[in-house]
Amino acid sequence: MKLLTRYNRINLLSTIAIFLLSGIAFFFALHLTLLKQMDEDLRIEQREITNYVAIHGKLFTPVEVKDQETIIEKAGKPYEKEKFKTVKASNNENYRQLCFAIQVGDEWYNIKVRKSLEATEHITQTVFTITFCTILLVLLLTVLINSTILKKLWQPFYSSLHLLQRFKVNNGEPLILPSSTIDEFAFMNSILERTTSKAIQDYERLKEFTENASHELQTPLSIIRSKLEMMMQGENLTEYQFDALQSASEALDRLARMNQSLLLLTKIENEQFTYKSIVDLTQIVKQKAAQFNEIWQDKSLNISLDVQPIQLHTNKELIELLLNNLFSNATRHNYENGHIHITLKQHRLCISNTGHPAALNRKHLFQRFYNPSNSSTSNGLGLAVIQQICTASGFNVAYDFEDGLHIFTITFTV
Structure with missing residues (x-):
């Protein structure tokens, strides 16, 4: 997977997640705000009823109002406390309802004041639709920008990467990268040129050392190991001679391991493990x-x-x-x-x-x-x-x- 593709995927997914979470949060915040406003309206209706009873000493006759109902019931057991809740009325619409009890003379009445949530739900749905369309538009613009502008911005990187892919340390030719007006790519190209130049020098030194070590050490070690094995297979060896040859073979193995360790130390000192x-x-x-x-x-x-x-x-x-x-x-x-x-x-x-x-x-x-x-x-x-x-x-x-x-x-x- 290309870097640009991975970036687009991560960016798109993160953008969708952010917008989705913010959209859900906005939806609930708006919904709660509208409910709070509705509850305040119901609280005003409650105060009007309470004031009317305090002034006239009786309950008024409810007047039918669009999207609002007031239900008065004589209470055998009055409500213990006020309570807001959302209910579904007989017309299958959602209403916000406030239940409270009020005393008129010696009698208690349970009163339910409710208002329709149709307008509130309509506002919420409208805002949600607008938000969803806005998110969709932003996502489309993000994809378009990433697929065009970012691709153009990353072109110097791919050009340098293509030249670096063709670079071979063993041919001795230095890596020459095109100049770039982008500071990060220009810095990357300068680092690559210095690194590859040093890699060529290190390779030549290592090659020379490896060739000398291989010629001067490996061949004699192989010959000695072969001769020792042949001698250890002899039929007329005494136990003392076999032990001596076994000891010499172990010492030879130790020398071979030592040679490998020294080669490794040389590679580390020559900074051949620079890639991180x-x-x-x-x-x-x-x-x-x-x-x-x-x-x-x-x-x-x-x-x-x-x-x-x-x-x-x-x-x-x-x-x-x-x-x-x-x-x-x-x-x-x-x-x-x-x-x-x-x-x-x-x-x-x-x-x-x-x-x-x-x-x-x-x-x-x-x-x-x-x-x-x-x-x-x-x-x-x-x-x-x-x-x-x-x-x-x-x-x-x-x-x-x-x-x-x-x-x-x-x-x-x-």
């Missing part, structure tokens, strides 16, 4: 927890997940990498039947886990190749990657140790 969008952090945390669930079950870890709805304007890929490293760190450095607590609130993500019984060295914690547990499965780059992602995203990462739990807190701006 609205990210549903709550949904991603739940998805990552579901992915790690089997690992946690195998390790018999007790998981506590407490998340609140939150969205961030950031790079989604970096967020996924951040969560993956945080969850991996809390899992790898934990013990069987340990605990992991994951809390997501308004301005922070907190992950705490059991593990090493003492606090980690805060001074060197986020340095590269720092391995506090001296684990052979850790390359010491996980926490460095976490800090680098937070720095690139504008987040703050902090560590604390409390009640036997290692607590990593990510603070961000919503």
Whole structure:
């Protein structure tokens, strides 16, 4: 769905909702105002009757008046209090009626004074019809304006978007966008030109680094892994030799993971994750927890997940990498039947886990190749990657140790 179409739909629906609610409110306000006026007229009739009784000491004989009736009944039981209500008369018309009791001498009379609501209903219907026609006209004009003027206003955006769609970072040609008299589009074009120009430079640097890393590291690693596998399949290996080869294979895997982490750090430092969008952090945390669930079950870890709805304007890929490293760190450095607590609130993500019984060295914690547990499965780059992602995203990462739990807190701006 195009942006203009979505805008038109939202604008049209919101306009209809506003007009509908305001029309209903206006209808009831007008209706209540007219009823109030009608009640005041009935109150005047009541005062006239009361004054007549006070002066003459008797009730007058009701005179038939168009759209008005006065019903006087001798009361066995007088009305306890005055009461306004809407009733339907014998002619099937709606009337507004005031019921009250009055004492004449020693006798009580119940009096009903009613007036027809036909004129009131006619006024209400007329005003409602005029309002409805006005709303319909405004909606038609809104659709017309959105489909013509806004489409013309958005044309520079689509022109820039078309050129951006054809842009390829690997051909080395800079992106040149047409000038625009609209400040927002001109600012967008300047940002796009600077961004694409830097993307070309970063791509060339990354391409060169990747090619060198792939040639210098990946090929030797593959050869070594292949040779080790061949040797481990030998029939005359002693248990000591097999253990030695197994240890070498694990070290090789660790080196491969280290190479991947270094590549990732280089990409982050080269600002290759610059694209930002609205990210549903709550949904991603739940998805990552579901992915790690089997690992946690195998390790018999007790998981506590407490998340609140939150969205961030950031790079989604970096967020996924951040969560993956945080969850991996809390899992790898934990013990069987340990605990992991994951809390997501308004301005922070907190992950705490059991593990090493003492606090980690805060001074060197986020340095590269720092391995506090001296684990052979850790390359010491996980926490460095976490800090680098937070720095690139504008987040703050902090560590604390409390009640036997290692607590990593990510603070961000919503």
